[in-house]
Amino acid sequence: MKEVLPVFNSAVSIDCVLFGFDNGELKILLIERNEEPFKDWWALPGNLVGENESVDQSASRILHELTGLSDIYMEQYFTFGEVDRHPQGRVITVAYYAMLRLGGDKALKPLTTYAKKAQWINVKELPKLGFDHQHIFDKGLEKIKRRIKHLPIAFELLPEKFTLTQVQNVYELILGKKLDKRNFRKKILSFGVLKELDEKQKGVSFRAATLYKFDKRKYAKLFGKEISF
Amino acid sequence: MKEVLPVFNSAVSIDCVLFGFDNGELKILLIERNEEPFKDWWALPGNLVGENESVDQSASRILHELTGLSDIYMEQYFTFGEVDRHPQGRVITVAYYAMLRLGGDKALKPLTTYAKKAQWINVKELPKLGFDHQHIFDKGLEKIKRRIKHLPIAFELLPEKFTLTQVQNVYELILGKKLDKRNFRKKILSFGVLKELDEKQKGVSFRAATLYKFDKRKYAKLFGKEISF
DNA sequence: ATATAGTGTGTATTTTTTACACTAAGTAAT
DNA sequence: ATTACTTAGTGTAAAAAATACACACTATAT
Structure with missing residues (x-):
């Protein structure tokens, strides 16, 4: 029943802005890339959407792969679709944010095979990011600024x-x-x-x-x- | 420099919820499909994203093809990425809304080659829609309910x-x-x-x-x- | 005992939101 | 010209929400 449509217009990926609160600082999780393009640059964690998972499922899977966490409030906030945002081809990316509880009971275990390392970095001291990730981050921060005024997402950052x-x-x-x-x-x-x-x-x-x-x-x-x- | 990435995980499309205000009624533009799947069903107007246009550009192009209009306030509001939302293959769709001025100076000229017809239909009397378009519409309506409280988008529906x-x-x-x-x-x-x-x-x-x-x-x-x- | 550092509390003022009903103006019919 | 009809246009009082603002309490460390 299911035939693949005879088109290739873009690949689709997920990028995550993972917020954490630690030591009185607001942080996000960044990876240091180990592959071209943007080798040795910092970037938001992300990955391609799988063929047999919805974008929401994909986001949860990616978050899980990066942190070992499940059952996290995670929300799509925007899709970035500029033609040249990825230097190696057309990739449209769906951005999500999540709020994580850091330093608590169990530590996060990033499985970052595709990166040199992953690190929590103070949002006030962000390094230069690869791709259009600064833009994705800016828009994510703007989004949660609005959302914490209406939704109880801030508590997700805090210990129990x-x-x-x-x-x-x-x-x-x-x-x-x-x-x-x-x-x-x-x-x-x-x-x-x-x-x-x-x-x-x-x-x-x-x-x-x-x-x-x-x-x-x-x-x-x-x-x-x-x-x- | 630009190599196509060796992945095909999904096609990407745009779907538009075009609001119009006419005769004291809030309407949206629907098409009656002339092809499978959902032949003879009503659906939101939409199309695939082109390889050399951003998703925003794509949305404007599609709006233009459907109505002959340009320079319309149009905004992305959500990306729908369920695996089975399109029966013939994986298609992730980015939804946009726009507010149009109807019945005014010049009439809209839909070029609907891929549909039997296009018609403005009262949102209170929507027919059954193909795909997950009812869901896309519902979410779009919800979105503009919030947005008209903060943004002057409602005036776009009215004559000058x-x-x-x-x-x-x-x-x-x-x-x-x-x-x-x-x-x-x-x-x-x-x-x-x-x-x-x-x-x-x-x-x-x-x-x-x-x-x-x-x-x-x-x-x-x-x-x-x-x-x- | 005292210095220190963060906790915890109340009130007055201003602004915003809500509830509520009648007169004015223009048209049409007689 | 009078009347009936239909929509336009206006103000105020009460309640609720937002803001501005300062000092005493308490646990610990020395």
Whole structure:
């Protein structure tokens, strides 16, 4: 039943902007390429879409291959289709972002056979990127700036238990500006998706903050209603 | 320099959701297919991306071929990449929407060689669509619902000169709900992108409304600032 | 005990959103 | 000319949301 259409107009790939929050810094995962084109350049992790997987499945597979993680909130945000974006031929790429929890329980295990190495790099200190990846990144950052105002994606960056100050840090890093502490706490709590725990921060040499966790149940109830910052 | 990559993983196409406003109704352009698969079904207009055009260029070309129009605000909103969405092979499709001015100066001239006919159809009376086009349409409608709250795309649907009531009609049709007249007018004028003309509606058998036009200059000044409904 | 560093809290003001109903103007019919 | 009809056009009060702003608390380290 399924005949291949008699056309070759482009290959299709996935590129991922994987955000992580570590040490008070917003980072993304980059690879250092080991092959032409752009050998020795930094680039976003990505790969070709397989013939028997949807683009969403492909994105999940690629994320898994790169990090060992599954079940991550990952979302398509734009498709880049300039003719000359890949020097070796026509490749249209579908871009996704994901927010990852770093340094937590189990470390990430990138299987980067096609790269010298993979590394988490502060978004404020990005190196020059190959292809049109700077552009893809810029557009991804812009996208999540909008989305964290409405969707609870920021919590994906944080450990299971976190303080309100940590949440505020994430918002400030992504939005690129300072927020007022009292107003921020009022607002973030008013969404009703956080649960206060009967537990405090440990190992700090000052007053310990209350821990919270993201409450998926409450979120499910609100889903559909717009929440916004 | 440019070698074709040795992969064939998918063909890439464009599908367009072309919105029009006519006779107080929100419509989209559909074609009736003349070839298998889905012969005799209605479908969104679309086509394969050419090898030497970007996806944006491709979308403009396809829009032009279908309507004779150029210089239309057209925007990519999602890429659909399910494996089995096309029964004859792997085709990933990039969806665009555009807002068109109907019934105005010059009529649209669809060159629909690959279809029996093209027709503007009320979005409230959509027929069964081929492929996953109902899904593509649904997602497109959802997208413009959000976007008309922030971007002045609704004016693209209206003639050059229009009344505030017409604008409100468009908003109500897209959002699918009634809006309060006074509040709507306050808000739409507060954006400062409309210019009141020294001219009234003609040919109506009741009090003639003041005409307005969209003022691109004023919009350019505001661009960057968020405007929202 | 005291210095330090981050936690946690309330109120007043401004802005935005919402709810709500009547008069004005033009046309058509008599 | 009067009347009926239909849409245009307008303001205000109340509620809700956003903003601006400063100090006392608490745990630890010395």
